[in-house]
Amino acid sequence: MNDQILMTNDLTKKYKKHTSVDGLNLRIERGQIYGFLGPNGAGKTTTIRMLLGLIKPTKGNIEIFGQSLKKNRLQILQQIGSLVESPTYYGNLTGRENLEAVRRLRDLPEKRVNEVLEMVRLSKVANRLTKEYSLGMKQRLGIAAAMLSNPDLLILDEPTNGLDPSGIQEIRELIKELPEAGMSVLVSSHLLSEIDQMATQVGIINNGKMIFQDSIERLRQKQKPLLKEQGIKADLQNDFLWLSQTEPAFVSDMNASLVHSGVSVYRLEEVKRTLEDIFLELTGTEGSL
Amino acid sequence: MQPGDNEWIEAWTQVALFMGPFVLPILVGVLTALVCRNEHVGGGWKQLLALPIKYSDIFLGKFLTVVKMVVISMVILLILFIGFGYVKGIEGSLPLFTIFGFVLRGIFACLPLILLQLTISIRAKTFGIPLAVSIVFTLPAIIIASTPLGQIYPWTQPMLAMSPEDESPIQSYWLFYSLVIGTFVVLLIYGLRNFVKRDTI
Numbered sequence: 001m002n003d004q005i006l007m008t009n010d011l012t013k014k015y016k017k018h019t020s021v022d023g024l025n026l027r028i029e030r031g032q033i034y035g036f037l038g039p040n041g042a043g044k045t046t047t048i049r050m051l052l053g054l055i056k057p058t059k060g061n062i063e064i065f066g067q068s069l070k071k072n073r074l075q076i077l078q079q080i081g082s083l084v085e086s087p088t089y090y091g092n093l094t095g096r097e098n099l100e101a102v103r104r105l106r107d108l109p110e111k112r113v114n115e116v117l118e119m120v121r122l123s124k125v126a127n128r129l130t131k132e133y134s135l136g137m138k139q140r141l142g143i144a145a146a147m148l149s150n151p152d153l154l155i156l157d158e159p160t161n162g163l164d165p166s167g168i169q170e171i172r173e174l175i176k177e178l179p180e181a182g183m184s185v186l187v188s189s190h191l192l193s194e195i196d197q198m199a200t201q202v203g204i205i206n207n208g209k210m211i212f213q214d215s216i217e218r219l220r221q222k223q224k225p226l227l228k229e230q231g232i233k234a235d236l237q238n239d240f241l242w243l244s245q246t247e248p249a250f251v252s253d254m255n256a257s258l259v260h261s262g263v264s265v266y267r268l269e270e271v272k273r274t275l276e277d278i279f280l281e282l283t284g285t286e287g288s289l
Numbered sequence: 290m291q292p293g294d295n296e297w298i299e300a301w302t303q304v305a306l307f308m309g310p311f312v313l314p315i316l317v318g319v320l321t322a323l324v325c326r327n328e329h330v331g332g333g334w335k336q337l338l339a340l341p342i343k344y345s346d347i348f349l350g351k352f353l354t355v356v357k358m359v360v361i362s363m364v365i366l367l368i369l370f371i372g373f374g375y376v377k378g379i380e381g382s383l384p385l386f387t388i389f390g391f392v393l394r395g396i397f398a399c400l401p402l403i404l405l406q407l408t409i410s411i412r413a414k415t416f417g418i419p420l421a422v423s424i425v426f427t428l429p430a431i432i433i434a435s436t437p438l439g440q441i442y443p444w445t446q447p448m449l450a451m452s453p454e455d456e457s458p459i460q461s462y463w464l465f466y467s468l469v470i471g472t473f474v475v476l477l478i479y480g481l482r483n484f485v486k487r488d489t490i
Binding site: 049052053054074075076077078080082084085086087088090102105106145 | 327330331332333335336338339340341342343
């Protein structure tokens, strides 16, 4: 399993004084769905643009499939499919014609167009103009275009951006099936819940720095039973009391002492921290979520 | 019109007078802006440049697309010119090859301008700026044509190339076409470097 297909070392991008990406060490292994998570403006898109050679890093290097991106950009891109933000199409061409344009540019076999249309379940609307497509259909067409070359690595930047819940669900199911077809996936998002439901590996970036990179299980382990301390004074107003300990002895003692001192306790509940809380705690930001 | 002049050539002079200094340069401006517009709107460049295709190929592809559109425009012009010429009853035999030669030379002299407008359109990110540049630099074209600068001024070159010899201020065609090729080479190198070295698009 130690088959690394993407690796960055000390990847840094500076725009004048502002450091957008700061010393990033990404590690992606074959067969993984790597969830690249971070609030908006954390440097996800900048990182992805560097991975695709669209912008040049200020410092550090990128190795994909064991080759240096700087030296072998074209060979590497042959094996990558990408979707960078919301894709645009030639609105007056049909979905099939738009894919055909990409197919010709990449010089791929003709049958691939039908295959990817099938994969993203757009076969029925393939002959309709893309300007009539819904946002979800456009996004799926973008993924279809990315998959056209049957790439080893699929890089999807915010593939569910702007979709409704059912659209998100569809894309998520689609991405989860990809490793079976032999593709590894890098998928970025600012929504933890999304990454939580599809990724096997997670990298969390904030202010350009990687603050967590490990399997999703390791992230979940941080979700220990904990009661949040939120200041007893404030909670008394709402008839809630938050405690940080849940040992049966402690709780029953606490309960007894409360009841004995005349406070009626009508409910005891153990509240687990959500992954969302952990994420917020790690990134220290709330505004952009 | 002097006796002995071919009426068709004289009629073409009128077409060249309108097409060369105004319509063609601005048409080039519109077409180059058009082939970049779809890429600027909603990040098409990113999609295109993330494909395993050489940056220089993409630039040359855009260039050749505009050339193709200019060629089609000129063919339409030629067909309409001849058609209306017959309808209006122009006398004399049609010097098809001469007229065709003017059209070809006009297209050829457009090439530096296409490169220049393409470079501007890629940089500008909007439809308006390259179009404004096109119009602002096209307007003085007819004045610049009679100055020595005219032969290397890309907005004037198509007009000089399209005009019949006796209407044109050009002394040496050998020099003029060398200058057109020179301008083309300089703008090609500049445009390619500009596109390949770009960092954000």
